[in-house]
Amino acid sequence: MNLHSMLLYWLFLRCVPGVLCLAPIPGIYAVGAAVTSFGIASFNLVFCRFYECCDDRWIVNNITGLQIDLKKRLYGQHLVQKVVTSHIQGHVRTPDPHKALVLSFHGPTGTGKNHVSQIVAEMLYKKGLKSENVRLIAVTKEFPHAEMVPLYKDQLREMIEKQVKKCGQSLFIFDEVDKMPGGLLDTIKPYLDHYEELGGVDYRHAIFVFLSNAGGTAITQYALDQWKEGSHREDIKLAAVERILAKAAINSESQGGLWHSELISKHLVTAFLPFLPLERTFVRQCIRDQLVLKRHYPSLEEIPEVIVEEVMQELSFYPEKEQLFSVTGCKRVPEKVDLVMLS
Numbered sequence: 001m002n003l004h005s006m007l008l009y010w011l012f013l014r015c016v017p018g019v020l021c022l023a024p025i026p027g028i029y030a031v032g033a034a035v036t037s038f039g040i041a042s043f044n045l046v047f048c049r050f051y052e053c054c055d056d057r058w059i060v061n062n063i064t065g066l067q068i069d070l071k072k073r074l075y076g077q078h079l080v081q082k083v084v085t086s087h088i089q090g091h092v093r094t095p096d097p098h099k100a101l102v103l104s105f106h107g108p109t110g111t112g113k114n115h116v117s118q119i120v121a122e123m124l125y126k127k128g129l130k131s132e133n134v135r136l137i138a139v140t141k142e143f144p145h146a147e148m149v150p151l152y153k154d155q156l157r158e159m160i161e162k163q164v165k166k167c168g169q170s171l172f173i174f175d176e177v178d179k180m181p182g183g184l185l186d187t188i189k190p191y192l193d194h195y196e197e198l199g200g201v202d203y204r205h206a207i208f209v210f211l212s213n214a215g216g217t218a219i220t221q222y223a224l225d226q227w228k229e230g231s232h233r234e235d236i237k238l239a240a241v242e243r244i245l246a247k248a249a250i251n252s253e254s255q256g257g258l259w260h261s262e263l264i265s266k267h268l269v270t271a272f273l274p275f276l277p278l279e280r281t282f283v284r285q286c287i288r289d290q291l292v293l294k295r296h297y298p299s300l301e302e303i304p305e306v307i308v309e310e311v312m313q314e315l316s317f318y319p320e321k322e323q324l325f326s327v328t329g330c331k332r333v334p335e336k337v338d339l340v341m342l343s
């Protein structure tokens with residue numbers, strides 16, 4: 001036995017073989033452990049300054065900013081504004097939430113579903129949608145073939161597990177979730193449930209946002225009826241629209257997707273949020289924002305009304321008689337602004 005291995009024996013087994021056992025030297029272990037953890041900690045300190053980590057340097061959870069931005073940058077969605085903030089605030093400020101937060105956004109095209117999920121990403125994560133802890137899943141693009149569902153299931157499972165293992169507070173945004181091939185959404189069901197852990201991973205800090213047009217027609221009809229009865233848009237109550245959504249869900253003929261899954265029956269969705277169709281005044285606000293955003297005007301105050309009207313002329317409204325709501329909400333506003341300003 002050479003000196004080196006004897007030293008190792010002595011350090012780790014605290015014995016000199018065949019001779020005697022020396023008194024253990026815990027100090028050495030403590031120093032070793034301290035040096036190691038100090039090394040890791042200072043490495044992280046430097047690394048996480050420059051590269052995104054799962055810590056509060058990068059996960060900023062700016063609830064005040066969320067509140068302000070939803071108020072300032074989202075038009076005509078009084079129901080969404082309040083409910084989104086309160087659910088997210090409740091979730092991220094709870095040390096141990098009892099399940100993942102699941103928000104389901106419903107409504108016609110261009111009413112702000114993508115916009116809100118972007119604002120949420122920006123206010124929770126420093127890098128917004130570009131964050132490594134935010135996953136935007138465009139369903140029609142990523143899962144186009146119904147016959148490949150078994151493969152998609154594995155991919156989806158792996159993606160979620162890897163992601164949440166890496167960072168507990170991950171944000172998953174599923175766009176056009178109503179077009180998800182049948183059964184696929186059920187794959188993620190366990191991650192939304194109340195399990196303390198699955199395979200050693202705790203999914204309860206995760207946030208899932210589902211975007212869909214499902215129920216859009218029913219929401220629009222309700223908003224139209226309310227308008228005809230002369231009630232204010234702001235008087236529309238969440239409970240009333242939720243009832244309509246639930247009814248539309250049961251009667252929905254759309255294949256697969258959210259409506260036929262067990263998400264609803266098992267109460268895995270924290271909240272269903274209706275996005276109302278946009279009336280003219282809200283579309284005008286979107287147009288003004290775009291005119292400034294695209295630097296055609298330095299500020300909102302300097303935009304001439306005729307320009308806004310010119311863009312409005314390029315958009316379609318319905319119903320035919322009342323010309324009340326924008327057919328595409330604010331969705332086509334950017335291109336119409338270009339059309340008017342650059343031609």
Ligand SMILES: *[C@@H]1O[C@H](CO)[C@@H](O)[C@H](O)[C@H]1NC(C)=O
Pocket residue numbers: 060062064065066068069
């Ligand atoms: C939160 O967001 C608001 C609005 O965008 C911003 O003004 C504020 O500086 C942010 N706060 C933090 C702590 O990042």
